[in-house]
Amino acid sequence: MHRQDQSLSLLADKLGLWLPLDGDHRAAIVSLPHVVRTLRAGEFIVREEDRPRHSCLLLSGFAARHKLAGNGARQILALHIASDLIDMHQAMPTRADHNIQALSTVTLAYVPLDAIRDLGARQPAVGEAMWFETLVEAATLREWMLNIGRRDARTRTAHLLCEMGVRLHAAGLGERDQFTLPFTQEQMADALALTNVHVSRMLALLAAEGLIERHNRHLTILDFARLATVGDFDPRYLHLERYGEVAG
Amino acid sequence: MHRQDQSLSLLADKLGLWLPLDGDHRAAIVSLPHVVRTLRAGEFIVREEDRPRHSCLLLSGFAARHKLAGNGARQILALHIASDLIDMHQAMPTRADHNIQALSTVTLAYVPLDAIRDLGARQPAVGEAMWFETLVEAATLREWMLNIGRRDARTRTAHLLCEMGVRLHAAGLGERDQFTLPFTQEQMADALALTNVHVSRMLALLAAEGLIERHNRHLTILDFARLATVGDFDPRYLHLERYGEVAG
């Protein structure tokens, strides 16, 4: 367990988004026992049937949580970006029921679940902040379910772009309206419950409508307010109050 | 706060499904402060923008958790049956982002979230069991997302029927293979991300295939194993180990 590095200051920053944390809180977070590892794209962080004893903080890179249907189709349940905390409260007495897979090279800080529980008990504010993190992830999952179930392909796609802009910006990984979209269209398709072909068409359509501009994987949102309208996107579920105003 | 009634023995039974609980545990659960109320079909248990201070135990009847899209379409996120515990851990410092609505006459026991938290601290086994309940609900949500995103209408419908059979039976509300399906086809459609018309067709198809039999809202599963195959249904996500064997 490395205790010397500062990897977990990213976690302190993230949790500080949810609740004001003082120096003691931050110090306690940063000194959590942890191990840092690097995985390459495609490697599994958690595999179905695993029984994880650690939570992971994504220090850099991108990952996807997904399940497979009997016909081989994949549904991505969540896209994770740097600063996301994975499975903090999944202290399952049983096995994981889905996979988490690196989509790019990722670095991870593994923190034992016991240490997280202890810290939550010792510093209730930190416990609450970690709890809030879990609730936001659940709220995002519900919003995605609505997205997949009841919005058409164009709306769905616009919604995902808005969400990624806001989340990447909140995590300090780009501007809300200009960022590198790190996913293949096939991965986006599995997140949106579409096909890669149709995602390609929808991105082309949004570009033709003057809502976005693309150069390779670099994306510019030309009119966030309009894209949010098209995407039926209301950022409240992300609980990043700063982004409440959708105005361009 | 009524303390005299035995409404919460249902909760003790439910939590006992997840972990063995002794007499002390049960006594502590049953004596939680609570209020019992009755709501009629259509009334809201939690409304978007509410800030609930209570968790609800569904004592009888059926309820749906749902979100609305901008176009007016509704996505049901979860169907709740008697013995389900609603929003135990939703101690949101912020507002609910979806609705919970009674689908039939329901009776509810409202338990203050503070009391739940206290009990979890005082009796860790009970806390763990309540925690497990939340994890199972999250696992169900993920399975539904896969269902909606990546399975065709026939498979989706069969999957829901299997799930309801297992859950109703586990809750003592019917046989796994024979129960009253208390939902309108429109409600099922909103749960499956289909239309009421197509749900009608899929139920008719499953009946024509000899997998189920219907008389009004009474449903008989004629061959559970085959229906589970058709529905790509693997009950592990419900964590009711007893139902692991899908055999007819």
Next chain:
DNA sequence: CGGTATATTGATGAGGGTCAAATCCTGTGG
């Protein structure tokens, strides 16, 4: 550079939506 993964584009078709009418239930009041 060459080879592979990714993205684009076109043609075609199927799964499920929409609309509308008919039928069936359920509950209510006479």
Next chain:
DNA sequence: CCACAGGATTTGACCCTCATCAATATACCG
């Protein structure tokens, strides 16, 4: 006990969104 009203379900006809299949084209990487 029957008649009736309202909702729920069923059925049919038609059509549209998105999937599928296939051929290029483009970007990425050793």
